[in-house]
Amino acid sequence: MNYTSENNGEGECECTASSFQTGIITAGHTRADVYGAINMPIYRNAAFEFADSQAIAAAFQHRRDLHTYSRISNPTVANFEEKIKSASGAENVIALASGMAAISNTFFCLAYAGGNIVSSPHLFGNTFSFLKSTLPDFGVETRFVDVNNLEEINAAIDGNTCAFFAEIITNPHMEVANLPEISKILRARNVPMIIDSTIVPWCGFDAKEAGVDIEVVSTTKYISAGATSIGGAIIDHGVCNWKANKKLGLLPKPKGMSRFMFKLRSEIARNVGACMAPDTAYLQSLGMESLQLRYERMSRTAYDLALYLSGHPKVLKANYPKLDNSPYKAVSDRLFTGNPGAMFTINLSSKDACYKFMDTLTVIRRATNLFDNKTLVIHPESTIYGTFTAEIKKIMGIEDNLIRISAGLEDWEDLKSDIDNGLAAL
Numbered sequence: 001m002n003y004t005s006e007n008n009g010e011g012e013c014e015c016t017a018s019s020f021q022t023g024i025i026t027a028g029h030t031r032a033d034v035y036g037a038i039n040m041p042i043y044r045n046a047a048f049e050f051a052d053s054q055a056i057a058a059a060f061q062h063r064r065d066l067h068t069y070s071r072i073s074n075p076t077v078a079n080f081e082e083k084i085k086s087a088s089g090a091e092n093v094i095a096l097a098s099g100m101a102a103i104s105n106t107f108f109c110l111a112y113a114g115g116n117i118v119s120s121p122h123l124f125g126n127t128f129s130f131l132k133s134t135l136p137d138f139g140v141e142t143r144f145v146d147v148n149n150l151e152e153i154n155a156a157i158d159g160n161t162c163a164f165f166a167e168i169i170t171n172p173h174m175e176v177a178n179l180p181e182i183s184k185i186l187r188a189r190n191v192p193m194i195i196d197s198t199i200v201p202w203c204g205f206d207a208k209e210a211g212v213d214i215e216v217v218s219t220t221k222y223i224s225a226g227a228t229s230i231g232g233a234i235i236d237h238g239v240c241n242w243k244a245n246k247k248l249g250l251l252p253k254p255k256g257m258s259r260f261m262f263k264l265r266s267e268i269a270r271n272v273g274a275c276m277a278p279d280t281a282y283l284q285s286l287g288m289e290s291l292q293l294r295y296e297r298m299s300r301t302a303y304d305l306a307l308y309l310s311g312h313p314k315v316l317k318a319n320y321p322k323l324d325n326s327p328y329k330a331v332s333d334r335l336f337t338g339n340p341g342a343m344f345t346i347n348l349s350s351k352d353a354c355y356k357f358m359d360t361l362t363v364i365r366r367a368t369n370l371f372d373n374k375t376l377v378i379h380p381e382s383t384i385y386g387t388f389t390a391e392i393k394k395i396m397g398i399e400d401n402l403i404r405i406s407a408g409l410e411d412w413e414d415l416k417s418d419i420d421n422g423l424a425a426l
Contacts, residue, residue, distance in 0.1 A: 020087065020203050024288050027086035040079040042282045046070050062254075062266070072270055076278035080285045084233055087202045087288065088215070091238030092261040094269060095231060095281060099198060099218025100126055101274035102232035104134075106194060106216055107163070109260060109268045112247055113139030115162040118191075120147040120177070121396050122170040125384045127196070128396060131165075144395070147177040154185050162247070163192045168335075169199040171370075172345050172380045172404040173397055174319040176328035179335065183211025190244040192260075198222075198370070199341040203292045204299070210335055213240040214260070222295055222342075225287030226373040229280040236261045294409065298342035298371065302407035305415060306344040314423045316401070320344040342371050342407040351400040353426050354379050358403065360425040363410060363418040375408035375415055 033041065048067045050056035059066040067073050081093040096102050107130075111117065119131060121144040131142040143156045147166050157164075164186050166177050179195065186193050192213040197205060201222045207215050217223075219231035242248045242259040254262040269275070306320035321332035321340045332340045348354050358366055364375045368383065378384070381400040385393055407415070 021292050023086040024083050024291065027082050040076055040282070040285060042278050043070070043075045044278055070278065071273055071275045074275075074278050074281070076285075077276050077281040080276070080281035080288070081233075083285055083288045084235065087291070088235050089202075089206075089208060089237075090215075090235045092236045092257045093233055094261070094264060095219070095233050095276040095284075096269065097232065097274040097276055097280075098230050099196075099216065099220060099232040100130070101272075102216040102218070102234045103127055103196070104130060105264060105268055105272055105274060106214060106234055107135065107140070108272060109264045110162045110192065110194075110245075110247060111135060111138070111140045112162065115139075115160045115247075116141040116143055116158070117163050117165055118143050118145055118153060118156045118161055119165040120144065120167070120170065120175075122147075122173045122175055123167060123396070124171050124196075125380075125388065127167075132392075147182065148175070150178075150181060150185060153182060154189075157185075157189050157191055160246070161189070161191050163194045165194045165196075167196045167199065168205065169321060169332075169341060169343070171199065171343065172402060174321060174326070174328070174343075174345055176321050176332045176335065176340070178331045179210040179212065187211070190241060192240045192245070199343060200336055201291055201295050203295055204337050204340070205335060207235070208237040208239060213237060219284050220369070221371040222291055222298075223284050223287045225283070225290055225294065227369055228283045228287065231276055231280050231284055234264065294371075294373070295342070296338065297409060298407045299339035301375075301409075301412055301415065302342045302344050302405075303339045304412060305405070305407060305419070306346075308416065309346055309419070312423060314348070314426050316347040316349065318344065318346050343404065344407070345402050345404050347399065347401050348403065348426070349401065351379070351381070354401060354403050356425055357422040360422040361418050362421075363414050364405070370406040372406065373409045375410055376406045378404050380404050 047069055058064040059068050067075060077095050081095050084093045096105060117131060119142055145152045145156050147153060169176055183193055193211060194214045195212045197207055197215045198218045198221050215235040217233045219233050236258055238258055248259040248263060251259045251263060253259060303320060303322055306318045306323060309315045310318035310323055321328045348357060358377055361377060364377050367376045368378055369376060380402060381398050385398045
């Protein structure tokens with residue numbers, strides 16, 4: 001994939017990159033800094049001054065692409081968005097305050113009263129809650145299906161289906177949907193595919209090639225480079241036929257972006273107000289520069305640990321899509337380059353065994369979040385899903401003897417020794 005920043009005659013830099021890593025390093029800094037700063041400065045100000053009333057009117061009426069107010073756009077945030085565009089090969093990107101902000105803004109843009117969303121029930125807890133509990137108050141139904149059953153997906157779609165939604169690898173179930181095959185169904189029915197691709201970043205997954213229309217990402221994870229900040233992004237690959245969309249089809253086609261992104265930027269994101277802070281954008285732009293290096297190290301460690309634990313006598317099951325015994329290995333190998341992310345899970349004999357194992361660990365941290373530089377462990381059933389009823393947990397497929405581990409950057413031998421000590425205590 002080639003990444004190019006064109007000169008528009010307004011002092012922008014020309015840079016062309018032929019690789020993922022170089023593309024991130026060179027993308028985004030489109031205007032020469034007055035002091036020659038290599039990194040984009042942090043523009044903490046709320047408002048931006050204009051030379052005259054005609055200029056500010058033109059900016060507010062979308063006739064000039066200039067910053068007016070940081071809730072709407074900001075130079076530091078725009079720089080971060082350009083880096084994501086380079087990394088993902090997307091047509092357009094908007095950065096927001098969190099991964100949940102990315103999910104909610106996406107569906108506020110697409111959904112409507114009387115509409116429905118087709119989705120897997122195997123989702124992160126707050127995502128499930130948003131679809132199951134929040135959207136129904138606005139007249140939007142979510143139809144939960146087995147995303148590994150293509151006939152069930154097709155049968156759930158009707159003329160009021162706003163979108164199909166799934167996670168690239170379900171958290172914490174470790175399921176991988178066959179996105180290219182699902183995409184064929186959705187294209188034929190003019191239904192956009194929305195995928196949460198947080199678990200595998202762009203250096204390990206080509207969403208556009210897999211048939212994805214819109215990606216939502218928690219940039220808190222890999223991108224923030226060690227859990228430095230909370231953020232999210234919506235990535236539009238520019239391939240969906242929005243003209244055929246029931247809600248967006250009547251909008252005029254704007255220059256330089258899709259109907260979806262135009263409505264998102266000009267209305268939804270402005271009205272909801274979940275903008276990314278410039279300090280966050282600065283931190284996460286730095287995180288982008290080491291993304292590939294950290295991802296490759298962390299995902300390799302996850303695979304090695306999962307492989308080791310898959311043969312351990314005190315582990316009932318190790319779950320990682322690259323393992324030979326995973327039912328998702330074939331589709332995982334097709335979708336992902338190298339190892340499919342730095343998250344894996346293990347099943348122990350009981351919930352009490354999970355607690356005892358976790359309480360013995362000294363190197364691995366007991367904490368939520370994923371893809372920190374530190375290796376993290378959590379018992380999802382009692383934490384992330386702790387306030388859900390037993391009935392909902394059953395629908396979501398949450399097991400009480402499952403532990404989720406996010407591999408960090410520590411040395412493999414130290415992590416293995418820590419895990420061995422935890423298992424020896426059982």
